[in-house]
Amino acid sequence: MSAPLPTAPLVLGIESSCDETGVGIVRGTELLANAVSSSMEEHVRFGGVIPEIASRAHLDAFVPTLRSALDTAGVTLEEVDALAVTSGPGLSGALMVGVAAAKALALATGKPLYAINHLVAHVGVGVLDGGDLPENLGALLVSGGHTEILKVDALASDVTLLGATIDDAAGEAYDKVARLLGLGYPGGPVIDRIAKDGNPKAIRFPRGLTMPKFTGTAEAPGRHRYDFSFSGLKTAVARCVEQYRARGEEIPVADIAASFQEAVVDVVTSKAVLACREHGMSTLLLGGGVAANSRLRELLAARCASAGIALRVPRPGLCTDNGAMVAALAAQVVMAGGRPSGLRFAADSGQPVTAITL
Amino acid sequence: MASEQAVWTAEVRTDDADATRTLAARLGAGLQAGDLLVLSGELGAGKTTFTQGLGEGLGVRPGIISPTFVLVRIHPSLVGGPDLVHVDAYRLDSAGELEDIDLESTLATSVTVVEWGRGKVEQLSDSRLEVTLLRATGAHAGEDLVFDFDETGEADPRTIRIEAYGPRWAAVRPFGS
Numbered sequence: 001m002s003a004p005l006p007t008a009p010l011v012l013g014i015e016s017s018c019d020e021t022g023v024g025i026v027r028g029t030e031l032l033a034n035a036v037s038s039s040m041e042e043h044v045r046f047g048g049v050i051p052e053i054a055s056r057a058h059l060d061a062f063v064p065t066l067r068s069a070l071d072t073a074g075v076t077l078e079e080v081d082a083l084a085v086t087s088g089p090g091l092s093g094a095l096m097v098g099v100a101a102a103k104a105l106a107l108a109t110g111k112p113l114y115a116i117n118h119l120v121a122h123v124g125v126g127v128l129d130g131g132d133l134p135e136n137l138g139a140l141l142v143s144g145g146h147t148e149i150l151k152v153d154a155l156a157s158d159v160t161l162l163g164a165t166i167d168d169a170a171g172e173a174y175d176k177v178a179r180l181l182g183l184g185y186p187g188g189p190v191i192d193r194i195a196k197d198g199n200p201k202a203i204r205f206p207r208g209l210t211m212p213k214f215t216g217t218a219e220a221p222g223r224h225r226y227d228f229s230f231s232g233l234k235t236a237v238a239r240c241v242e243q244y245r246a247r248g249e250e251i252p253v254a255d256i257a258a259s260f261q262e263a264v265v266d267v268v269t270s271k272a273v274l275a276c277r278e279h280g281m282s283t284l285l286l287g288g289g290v291a292a293n294s295r296l297r298e299l300l301a302a303r304c305a306s307a308g309i310a311l312r313v314p315r316p317g318l319c320t321d322n323g324a325m326v327a328a329l330a331a332q333v334v335m336a337g338g339r340p341s342g343l344r345f346a347a348d349s350g351q352p353v354t355a356i357t358l
Numbered sequence: 359m360a361s362e363q364a365v366w367t368a369e370v371r372t373d374d375a376d377a378t379r380t381l382a383a384r385l386g387a388g389l390q391a392g393d394l395l396v397l398s399g400e401l402g403a404g405k406t407t408f409t410q411g412l413g414e415g416l417g418v419r420p421g422i423i424s425p426t427f428v429l430v431r432i433h434p435s436l437v438g439g440p441d442l443v444h445v446d447a448y449r450l451d452s453a454g455e456l457e458d459i460d461l462e463s464t465l466a467t468s469v470t471v472v473e474w475g476r477g478k479v480e481q482l483s484d485s486r487l488e489v490t491l492l493r494a495t496g497a498h499a500g501e502d503l504v505f506d507f508d509e510t511g512e513a514d515p516r517t518i519r520i521e522a523y524g525p526r527w528a529a530v531r532p533f534g535s
Binding site (some may be wrong): 048049050053054091109142144145163166167168170171172175179180203204205206207231232234235236237238239240243244247349 | 361398401403404406407421423424425426427428429449452455458459496504505506507508515
């Protein structure tokens with residue numbers, strides 16, 4: 001006789017895969033607290049995340065962030081049913097801080113600990129905003145470090161990677177183009193803003209991996225049918241900027257930003273919709289920090305609507321890295337009867353999406 | 359160090375990204391544990407493409423993507439050879455900041471490839487290859503502005519210059535004169 005599965009476990013989740021230190025608390029699918037501390041300002045000087053700075057910042061921020069989450073949720077560590085932590089993918093030094101903290105908490109409290117996949121947690125967070133996720137679900141994750149299309153057959157046990165970038169992540173392309181245009185770091189928000197004053201059709205930039213030799217057909221898919229490449233786009237922007245410089249002419253920054261953004265968003269949305277159609281996915285969930293991009297949301301909404309695909313976009317505070325998403329996915333694992341990970345697992349900077357828990 | 363002379367230099371032209379990858383694979387096949395390569399070239403010159411080719415030649419786990427976000431990626435060998443340690447040093451200002459990412463710990467057992475590493479990593483080894491990728495730069499004065507950069511399958515040539523420094527390369531010359 002086994003005990004019935006818990007219906008609404010109280011779970012505390014820890015996230016430290018990049019530059020945000022997050023501690024979130026959920027009860028089943030209900031969000032109780034989502035405390036996040038970011039070391040982003042310290043990275044601005046370097047034009048990107050520096051792993052060692054991030055690791056030190058996680059160390060400093062962890063206890064205050066934990067306290068803040070417990071206070072907001074109005075619960076104590078003793079009341080928590082389970083602990084969860086991002087074990088990967090991410091920056092290894094940053095992941096290690098969260099994993100060590102989580103193991104220490106688990107050891108001190110005797111609570112079960114779940115090692116959670118960061119990318120799948122970006123999908124799992126959907127249950128906190130809009131309720132249970134439907135069947136036939138796909139996910140598009142776009143952030144500084146990731147550009148992926150996932151097929152989610154069972155949130156707690158069956159996720160497949162359909163496509164990913166073969167060179168730069170989308171957010172990284174934004175950062176590099178911002179560098180080329182002299183716009184600073186991070187590139188996403190500033191390009192999104194400046195693009196509003198530019199003509200997205202002024203310059204035709206390449207849509208990576210969209211030629212038939214890469215995509216093939218639905219019946220005979222090419223090697224990169226759902227994959228992304230932003231390296232050629234970055235080169236094209238560099239060439240475009242150079243030609244103005246060579247002639248001593250003013251660089252049309254707004255038109256370049258708008259045309260660049262259009263190229264990224266066009267290829268990301270069209271490949272996501274293509275994957276949904278060809279894999280019978282009737283709902284698409286958008287996650288990751290670039291989900292805040294206004295043009296991405298606009299074009300994805302339009303293309304999903306015309307393809308009859310329901311689009312779910314969790315609110316911005318849940319799309320960027322946070323601890324609530326880790327807690328939310330762990331709660332799903334607990335409710336599905338998944339086993340805790342114990343204390344022997346290690347952070348895995350390359351953890352594949354098929355490893356939802358360790 | 360300042361007066362250091364290259365033991366040899368080679369210059370090769372490639373017509374497109376595939377040719378760059380093939381050339382790098384040829385070089386990669388002859389690399390050994392402890393080798394250091396410093397890659398230079400503007401954004402989009404093909405440094406990551408070149409490294410993908412090196413990885414093919416070395417026989418490391420495929421899926422080499424830009425290391426910009428994570429600074430360092432280690433690609434394990436699939437053939438019992440050296441691993442490939444792929445570094446983006448653009449955001450690191452000094453040798454001191456590079457020390458933080460501890461390349462020395464993997465140097466002896468791996469091939470270490472550092473993008474944007476010139477002036478920062480030379481002290482890691484007594485020998486190195488400096489690879490410079492040059493893209494034909496934009497329009498010259500008088501030419502019309504271009505507004506269509508779509509993928510056309512047209513040639514996208516690069517000039518790749520390799521300068522060898524130190525005893526490791528004195529008697530080893532992977533490319534003809």
